[in-house]
Amino acid sequence: xxxxxxxxxxxTDSPDGMCTTYLASQIINKFGDNGIxxxxxxxLIRLNPFARHKTRGNGGVALKILNDSKSSLAREIVxxxxxKLSMFDCDNTNPGVVFYQGDITHEMEEYAFRAIYxxxxxxxxxxxxxxxxxxxxxxxxxxxxxxxxxxxxxxLTDYTYxxxxxxxxxxxxxxxxxxxxxxxxxxxxxxxxxxxxxxxSQNYIAIEPKTPCPVxxxxxxxxxxxxxxxxxxxxxxxxxxxxxxxKTNQHTDMHIQYVSKISDMKQFGCYCFSGEVxxxxxxxxxxxxFFGIGDESGEIECGAYEPTKNFRKTxxxxxxxxxxxxxxxxxxQNTFNIEKFQVIELNDIEYxxxxxxxxxxxxxxxxxxxxxxxxxxSKIESDEKFPVKISRNLKNGWFYExxxxxxxxxxxxxxxMDLD
Numbered sequence: 171x172x173x174x175x176x177x178x179x180x181x182t183d184s185p186d187g188m189c190t191t192y193l194a195s196q197i198i199n200k201f202g203d204n205g206i207x208x209x210x211x212x213x214l215i216r217l218n219p220f221a222r223h224k225t226r227g228n229g230g231v232a233l234k235i236l237n238d239s240k241s242s243l244a245r246e247i248v249x250x251x252x253x254k255l256s257m258f259d260c261d262n263t264n265p266g267v268v269f270y271q272g273d274i275t276h277e278m279e280e281y282a283f284r285a286i287y288x289x290x291x292x293x294x295x296x297x298x299x300x301x302x303x304x305x306x307x308x309x310x311x312x313x314x315x316x317x318x319x320x321x322x323x324x325x326l327t328d329y330t331y332x333x334x335x336x337x338x339x340x341x342x343x344x345x346x347x348x349x350x351x352x353x354x355x356x357x358x359x360x361x362x363x364x365x366x367x368x369x370x371s372q373n374y375i376a377i378e379p380k381t382p383c384p385v386x387x388x389x390x391x392x393x394x395x396x397x398x399x400x401x402x403x404x405x406x407x408x409x410x411x412x413x414x415x416x417k418t419n420q421h422t423d424m425h426i427q428y429v430s431k432i433s434d435m436k437q438f439g440c441y442c443f444s445g446e447v448x449x450x451x452x453x454x455x456x457x458x459x460f461f462g463i464g465d466e467s468g469e470i471e472c473g474a475y476e477p478t479k480n481f482r483k484t485x486x487x488x489x490x491x492x493x494x495x496x497x498x499x500x501x502x503q504n505t506f507n508i509e510k511f512q513v514i515e516l517n518d519i520e521y522x523x524x525x526x527x528x529x530x531x532x533x534x535x536x537x538x539x540x541x542x543x544x545x546x547x548s549k550i551e552s553d554e555k556f557p558v559k560i561s562r563n564l565k566n567g568w569f570y571e572x573x574x575x576x577x578x579x580x581x582x583x584x585x586x587m588d589l590d
Contacts, residue, residue: 174209175237176322177248178268180230181314183383184260187342191334192384193255194231195414200247201235209234211394214332214416215321216579217285218425220438220499220507229579230317231416237271245269249307256309266314269305274323278302282324286425286580289438290316328422330586331415333397335386338411343382347407350375356389356403362585363396364389366421369574371480376574377404386410390420392586423582426497433467440499440580441506444514447492451485459485460505463496472496473505478576485570487563491517497581509581510571516562521555 182190194212201207213232221228235244248267257263281298284290292308295316299306306315337346353375357367367377367389377387386408389400394415401413425440435441448462448469457476462469474485485508488494493514498507523532523541526548532541540551564570569584577583 172237172271174271174273175235175241175244176268176270176274177233177235177244178230178266178270178318178320178322179232179248179252179314180266180317180321181263182252182256182265184257184263185381186257186260187382187384188255188257189334189383189385190229190231191414191416192336193251194233194416195334195336195412196255197233197248197251198414199412200251201233201244204240204243204247206235206240206244206247209236211331211415211417213321213324213326214418214420215282215317215324216418216420216425217317217320218287218289218438218440219578219580220440220501221289222438228317229418230314230321232318232321234322245305252307252309258310264311264313265309266312266316266318267307267309268299268315268318268322269307270302270322272303274325275302278319278323279325282320285316285320286324286419287427287439292316295319324419326417326419328424329417329419330421331391331394331397332418332420333389333391333401333413333415335388335401335406335413336384336411337386338409339384341408342384346378346386348375348378348387349405349407352403352405353377353387356400359403360391360396360400363393364391364400365583365585366390366574366577371573372575374573374575384411420579421582421586422580423497425499425578425580431467432463432465432470435470435500435506437500437504442495442497444493444495447488447490447494447517450490451488453482453486457482461485461488463494463506470500471505472498472508474508474572475576478508478572481570481572481576484564485511489517492564493517508572509578510569510584512569513564513566516564516566518560518562519557520560522558524550524556 182193216229256265292313379385391397426442428442445463445465448464451459451461453459459474459482463472474482495512498509526532526543528546530545532543535542542549
């Protein structure tokens with residue numbers, strides 16, 4: 171008999187409420203009431219952040235249980251909870267559930283990476299699932315099967331954990347009652363084992379969702395052990411209905427594909443590449459900042475958008491000739507959205523007019539006529555300017571990242587990167 175039953179669920183929420191992780195927690199509770207135990211942590215798998223038709227957080231959940239005499243009951247519980255809690259009134263909510271018995275194959279792992287890197291259609295996902303004997307359940311259009319398959323299939327070599335604390339249903343869509351001072355205390359006591367708790371530059375409490383979903387707060391960590399301590403420090407003034415710890419690919423840069431040249435990139439993909447800054451960053455109406463970057467294969471426009479706040483000031487210090495490595499993705503406008511960048515080599519040379527013997531900077535005497543000094547009248551016939559080393563606000567080798575308040579789920583923060 172096949173030992174395990176894998177369960178994948180996705181696309182049950184909407185901008186107006188619900189959260190697939192909350193639905194998973196309710197399923198887990200009902201499993202427990204019926205003597206059904208998870209084999210490992212439930213998984214929260216984030217997919218391509220630039221995918222078309224993506225859900226709010228673009229993440230599916232996966233549960234793994236023993237494939238025993240209670241597996242039929244487990245299926246029944248899952249489908250009942252999806253029918254009960256999914257936001258079917260929303261046109262863009264199209265839940266999908268997948269049951270799979272057996273070991274995860276190499277082909278299934280490859281599919282999962284495709285779901286993170288590319289765009290997969292519902293028909294493609296359904297055909298793939300059936301070819302491996304998956305039992306699929308589509309609700310409405312059933313787009314959720316795309317993420318459901320990926321959530322059970324993705325190998326996690328690098329991973330983090332997230333503690334999600336849920337509200338009582340009567341408090342959904344009301345202001346959350348979190349003691350912010352206790353969040354600062356928790357961050358100081360547990361960082362860097364926990365991270366992304368606070369954006370200090372904006373005084374922004376990042377553990378608190380800004381949507382009407384059932385989540386009261388979420389704490390992200392490198393280990394599950396520290397989450398117990400973190401939860402004990404955070405104080406709230408409303409009842410806690412439930413909590414759950416998920417193993418996840420969040421903050422791993424798993425969405426990033428490393429390419430050697432710009433021409434290898436495609437729209438809606440996420441990449442890391444190196445290139446030369448071709449134009450000075452400029453800010454436009456709306457507060458968005460753009461500049462060009464290129465290599466021998468072509469050029470692409472890079473954008474640091476208004477929600478990245480002070481990161482735009484960092485980007486503004488770039489100048490033509492700088493060599494940088496950028497991380498991010500290509501959106502609808504074919505602009506490369508920057509998540510972070512590393513300075514490879516700064517262009518710290520500026521060519522200036524020569525200095526006269528009298529100590530004053532000379533000015534041009536006209537095209538091909540050399541330079542002249544307005545102070546003493548001296549002239550130089552050469553038109554050659556002189557290289558001057560200038561100070562820069564950026565440093566060679568350093569990484570610079572968007573603030574916590576604007577960071578994508580999958581983007582790896584510098585505190586998780588080995589930068590020694």
